[in-house]
Amino acid sequence: MKKNKNKNKNKLNQKIFILIIILIFVIVGSITLTYGFYASKFDTKISPVNISSTVKNFSLDYSEGTPTINEPDILPGWSAKKTVTITNSNSSSATYSLVFKKLSNGFTNGDLVYSGTCKSGGATVKTISETAVPASGTDLKIAESIAIDGSATHTCDITFKFKETNSDQSTNKGKTFTATLGIA
Numbered sequence: 001m002k003k004n005k006n007k008n009k010n011k012l013n014q015k016i017f018i019l020i021i022i023l024i025f026v027i028v029g030s031i032t033l034t035y036g037f038y039a040s041k042f043d044t045k046i047s048p049v050n051i052s053s054t055v056k057n058f059s060l061d062y063s064e065g066t067p068t069i070n071e072p073d074i075l076p077g078w079s080a081k082k083t084v085t086i087t088n089s090n091s092s093s094a095t096y097s098l099v100f101k102k103l104s105n106g107f108t109n110g111d112l113v114y115s116g117t118c119k120s121g122g123a124t125v126k127t128i129s130e131t132a133v134p135a136s137g138t139d140l141k142i143a144e145s146i147a148i149d150g151s152a153t154h155t156c157d158i159t160f161k162f163k164e165t166n167s168d169q170s171t172n173k174g175k176t177f178t179a180t181l182g183i184a
Contacts, residue, residue, distance in 0.1 A: 057090035058183060067101070068180045069160065076111075076169050079161040084181055086118075091150040098128075098156055100140040101182035105133045106175035111165065116158040118146055125154060133160070133177070139184055 060067070063083040071080065088094055098118070105112060110132035118126040126146045134140055148154055158181065162172070 057088060057094065058096060059087045059089055060183065061085040061087075062181075067182060068178065070176075070178045071160075072176050074107075074112075074162045074172075074175070074177060076162055076164040079159060081157055081159045082181055084156045084158070084183075085153060086148065086156065086183060087153045088148045088150055093147060093149045093152075095145050095147050096183045097144045098142040098146065098158075099182055099184045100134070100137070100142060100179050102138055102178075102180040103134060103140055104136045104176070104178045107133065107162070107172050107177060108175075109169075109171065111163045111169060111172055112160065112177060113163060114142070114158055114160050116142075116156060118143065118154045118156040120148070120152055120154050126156075128158070133179070141184075142181075 061084070063085065067084070069080060069082050071078070084098070086096065112133045113130050114128070114133055115130040116128040117124050118128075125148075126143050128143050142158065143156075146154070160177070160179075
């Protein structure tokens with residue numbers, strides 16, 4: 001009789017032990033799922049200094065903190081440089097085009113121009129000849145079919161200039177220029 005009592009007590013202890021293990025798994029699972037739900041909702045990180053974006057297998061960094069140049073009240077002789085760093089995050093080589101993602105140019109007579117270079121490790125991979133900035137549009141090509149090796153980085157410097165012509169340029173007085181650079 002005592003053996004039966006011990007046997008029943010052992011079975012009861014085993015059942016309690018199994019229930020405790022199941023309860024622990026349920027609690028740990030609930031905590032994990034709850035954390036995953038809220039972490040995915042609220043885990044956002046925004047950097048106000050550098051703006052980066054990813055297009056396909058490329059990442060872009062704008063050293064001035066923004067892809068946009070916005071210049072009101074430009075005078076003849078003005079110039080500004082925009083630097084874009086493009087990284088191919090894929091191991092395969094690829095090509096990209098440097099573009100004006102969005103452009104609004106009120107200047108006339110071709111007096112507002114751009115030029116530039118794209119370099120990789122100090123070596124020039126693309127030279128952008130001086131060209132008049134188009135009037136306006138989206139996804140307008142600056143330089144096309146620039147080859148980039150896998151896991152490589154290019155630094156593109158684009159210089160904008162309002163040419164001094166030593167003649168009457170009053171037709172461009174009060175004009176504005178806004179451009180957002182990117183790749184396609």
